[in-house]
Amino acid sequence: MILVTGATGCVGRVVVERLTACGHAVKCLWHWNHEHLAPRKVTIIGGDTRNLASLVEAMEDVDTVVHLASIRRETHTDSFEEVNIGGTRNVVEAMKQTRATRLITVSCLGAETRSAYPFLRSIGKAEEIARASGLNFTVLKSAVVYGPGDWLTAWITGVASALPFVLPLPHAGATRLQPIWVGDLAACVERCLSTRATYRQVVPVGGPQALTLADIAESTLSARGVRRRLVRVPSSLTRQMTRFLARYRGALNEQEMESLSHNRTTETGGVHRVFGFAPARMQAKLDYLRPDSLPPPLPVRFPAWWQAGPPRIRARS
Numbered sequence: 001m002i003l004v005t006g007a008t009g010c011v012g013r014v015v016v017e018r019l020t021a022c023g024h025a026v027k028c029l030w031h032w033n034h035e036h037l038a039p040r041k042v043t044i045i046g047g048d049t050r051n052l053a054s055l056v057e058a059m060e061d062v063d064t065v066v067h068l069a070s071i072r073r074e075t076h077t078d079s080f081e082e083v084n085i086g087g088t089r090n091v092v093e094a095m096k097q098t099r100a101t102r103l104i105t106v107s108c109l110g111a112e113t114r115s116a117y118p119f120l121r122s123i124g125k126a127e128e129i130a131r132a133s134g135l136n137f138t139v140l141k142s143a144v145v146y147g148p149g150d151w152l153t154a155w156i157t158g159v160a161s162a163l164p165f166v167l168p169l170p171h172a173g174a175t176r177l178q179p180i181w182v183g184d185l186a187a188c189v190e191r192c193l194s195t196r197a198t199y200r201q202v203v204p205v206g207g208p209q210a211l212t213l214a215d216i217a218e219s220t221l222s223a224r225g226v227r228r229r230l231v232r233v234p235s236s237l238t239r240q241m242t243r244f245l246a247r248y249r250g251a252l253n254e255q256e257m258e259s260l261s262h263n264r265t266t267e268t269g270g271v272h273r274v275f276g277f278a279p280a281r282m283q284a285k286l287d288y289l290r291p292d293s294l295p296p297p298l299p300v301r302f303p304a305w306w307q308a309g310p311p312r313i314r315a316r317s
């Protein structure tokens, strides 16, 4: 039995789909108090990676853990230290208290314990905990991911739907990223189970092209069917641009925008060499952005008499 933490996230949903499609028995750690539609054919167990006892309980009958639970932003209740670092420490500790021995996690290119960016630093520390665990681990060090629910294309389409005519791009749109389709990343996770070369290794993974942010924006806008003139904002004005865009849906904060100043790429043939398949080119997998494939818009207004706060919106699985 495989336990997946973060099973309702952008990567987790597709990983769960892939594992079940390949015939694996899957248990999902469902973040307590959060409501999502449950995929079919999986066992659901409530828990929180900050709570060791809930993880130990979830790992009964489990031999493999795919650990994907993390946060990209801190809030007044969730810190990088507690969720990204402490959560990974708890996962390792719970595995040691049970019979789970195989750990697969997904980290990010650029995640280092000494990174200047708190998010990347926390993921770097989580990676180090997995490496030092003594377990049979694999860390997939992934390039930026795109697919339904990602942050990158959501940010581009969010800005494009808010601003007419232009799309401002930070750091002159020149930063090189190597987007990997979420379905391909999920395939890598599944193949880790049977690929011995990944045991006790950190494996960098990325898509087949190193694209600039401007290339990515063009492909995203074209898939969405909108035209915007790309405005390449120099790094010296990126902070002002971030403040200006802060009011719009999917806006990135200053740290996130700043972290986009660094190229994050790896060997383009790496996935093929390690996992034996060629990842998709970005233009081929952007159908989810087409206006007719989007879910209906979420309600944004609530009647004045609504006293109990907005209704709980069930995320699509």
Ligand SMILES: NC(=O)c1ccc[n+]([C@@H]2O[C@H](COP(=O)([O-])OP(=O)(O)OC[C@H]3O[C@@H](n4cnc5c(N)ncnc54)[C@H](OP(=O)(O)O)[C@@H]3O)[C@@H](O)[C@H]2O)c1
Pocket (backbone or CB within 6 Å): 005, 006, 007, 008, 009, 010, 011, 012, 029, 030, 031, 032, 034, 035, 047, 048, 049, 050, 067, 068, 069, 070, 071, 072, 083, 087, 106, 107, 108, 109, 123, 142, 143, 144, 145, 146, 149, 150, 151
């Ligand atoms: N997306 C990318 O571009 C990208 C690139 C490289 C690496 N990665 C890595 O891939 C992994 C998954 O990323 P993602 O994009 O799928 O993230 P995501 O969409 O933000 O999903 C995060 C998941 O973690 C869960 N979670 C958060 N706090 C939790 C807690 N305390 N206890 C239990 N569950 C908790 C969330 O559940 P709720 O929503 O219910 O809280 C959600 O299911 C992360 O480790 C990330 O660093 C992502």
